[in-house]
Amino acid sequence: MVDFALSDEQRAVRDWVRTFVERELVPLEPEVLRRERSGEPGITREESRALQLKARESGFWGILTPEEYGGMGLGAITASLLEAELGRTFVPFRFGGAADNILFHGNSQQKERYLLPTIEGERISCFAITEPGAGSDARAIRTSARRDGDHWVINGEKTFITQGNEADFVMVFAVAEEGVTCFLVDRDMGWKSEPIQTMGQWGPAALVFDDVRVPAENVLGEVGGGFALALQWIGQGRYLLPSRAIGSCERLIEMAVAQANSRTTFGEPLAERQAIQWMVADSVVELQALRLLVLHAAWQVEAGHDSRQAQSIAKLYGGVKANEIVDRVLQIHGGMGYTRELPIERWYRELRLLRIYEGTDEIQRRTIARNVLKGHVPVSAQF
């Protein structure tokens, strides 16, 4: 049976988030744009926290966090629908109560010190594998970890680390004699961060480890078992990145429709021109295809299937098509689309990142092609 209907719970969650976005986030958009354009963060940590706590009053806390840790423990399909609703605004917001999946592998002491405060929003984490000399080829990392009695000494440099400027601790991957190992390292153990200016609003950081001494009990998982953890972190929710793009594309296409209907050139609305109609049609078709690819990937995750191929397909298609869609929407707005009076250029810059982080387009294609060429995944339908 193929059933495209949502469950009552899925519909209820989606509708609640849609209302939350319309009432609480969309009204902040002009102020977020104004602040960002004067070089400030669009939303402060306190404002974000206040919104998270407001959502918590209605039970929206820890979307994917298991119930035993105080979360909602929702399935991947519901999480994807929810993420799409959040994507309908560019106001940077996430529900509270979340923590990196690999922190759940910590021992009880590590859970107490790192996992639980991160879920509560009292501590901020960051994940650091990329280095100036190793991005797509993550196995080429050089940051080193040398054992010294009951400590490890870490040396090296990480780059493009999301939340690296704000984080209280880092999950850093370094090469020990036994292999790549993950360490939980508090900022006050001595690592330094430096902001990196980007074309988007979420400025990552460069991190420097200069003889940073880390107690042996801060190894996450097994010594030498870090690479598996890194893959698990990266693979945790690849479908969620294009999920957010779905909402953004919906908003953008709605803007294009309004513009096409209201703007007149040569005596007729733009909506009457085939050139414009085709841009709208292609965008609507690709958005629908993206929705189905994302939901299929989320369904595989929820069903416990091997979802790697489906997630790579959804991530690749989402990155490429969201960028084509925002470009068309900008084109339909003409000169106004290029200005900072409208938020289209902001979305344009933000969506560009989707083709780069958590596996570039080329790396997704490499994965997809390899899976098929080596016979790991059949070309026929995966239902």
Ligand SMILES: Cc1cc2nc3c(=O)[nH]c(=O)nc-3n(C[C@H](O)[C@H](O)[C@H](O)COP(=O)(O)OP(=O)(O)OC[C@H]3O[C@@H](n4cnc5c(N)ncnc54)[C@H](O)[C@@H]3O)c2cc1C
């Ligand atoms: C805003 C932002 C946030 C980020 N957040 C984090 C974070 O929190 N933690 C973290 O660890 N990293 C983070 N990253 C790093 C990100 O994951 C890497 O930038 C990404 O994996 C690409 O690596 P690279 O930049 O070194 O590019 P490279 O690996 O040098 O690739 C350069 C180009 O070559 C292509 N290429 C590479 N190998 C191949 C191949 N075999 N075949 C064909 N083409 C290839 C790539 O697709 C790309 O187009 C972030 C990056 C950005 C920009």
